[in-house]
Amino acid sequence: MNIRRGTKNDMQAVLDLIQELAIFEKEPDAVVVTVADLERDGFGDNPLFYTFVAEVDQEIVGMALYYYRYSTWKGRTIHLEDLIVKEKMRGSGLGLALYTKVIEQGKADNVRRIEWNVLDWNTPAIDFYKKSGAKILADWDVVQMDEQGINDFLTNL
Template sequence: MAITIRRALKEDCERLLELVKELALYEKAPQEVTVTLDHFIESGFGANPVWWAFVAEENGLVQGFALYYVRYSTWKGQRMYLEDILVTEQARGRGIGKLLFDQLIVEAKERNFNGIVWQVLEWNEPAINFYKKYNASFDPEWVNCSISV
C-alpha cells in the first residue's frame, strides 16, 4: 500500500485528535487529553495558528501524524518543537515514522530552524531506539516543569 505524507488539513483534525488520544493511552495518561475539538481546530487552522502537522495517509485513512510548533531558544534561536509523532499500532513497522520524521527534517531546513527538539518518556524503548537512528542527543540533566493556569 502506498503511504502519502502531506500537510494536515482542517478536515483531518477529528482523526488527529483520535490519534492524540491513542498516544495518550499508550503513554498511560488518557485522562490528560482535555483539549476540545473546536480548540484543537482553532489552534491549528484559525486566524493565528500555533501548530502545524504532517499526516501519513494510506487509502484515505490517516495512519500517523507529526505535530510541531515553533520554539524560541535565547541560546539557539528558532527551533522546531516536535510535540507528538505517532503511527497507529496496526501500521507500525512499515517505515511510516521514518517518512514523517524525514519530512520534519525537510520542513525544519526549509523554515531555517536550527534544530528539532522533543521529549520522549524514559520507558518508551521503541521510540528511543527510533530516535537513536537519527543520532539524537538525550539530555538527562533537565527536569520537565509545568503549571496549570
C-alpha cells in the same frame, strides 16, 4: 503511503490519534483538547501548531504535530509535540516518513534545533531517535506546571 500537510478537516482523525497516544502512555483520561480547539488553534490567522498526516488507503494512520519556539541561544526552533502512528501501522516506515518530513521542514525554515520529549520507558522510540542521530539529554529535566498548579500559584501570591 501519502505524507501531506494536515488540514482543518483532518482534526477529528488527529484527535483520535492523540487519544490513542494517551492510552499508550497510560494516561487515557488526560486528553481535554477537542476537535474545535484543534481547528481554532491550528487554522486561524496565527496558527499555534502545524501538522503532517500519513495516509494509507485514504485513512489517516499517523501524524506529527509541531510548532515554532524561540531559543535565546539558537533563535527559531521547532518543537515536535507528538509523532503518532496507529499501533497497527507501527514498523511500516510511517513514523520515519513523518519524522523525516518534520526534519525537512526544519531545514527549509533554517531552524538551528528541533526538539521533543520522549518518555524514559519508551525504549523503542529512544533507540529510534539515537539511531537517527538525535541526542538524548540526560542532564535536563522537563518542568511543567499544570492548570491546578497555575491556579494555586496565582492564588498564593
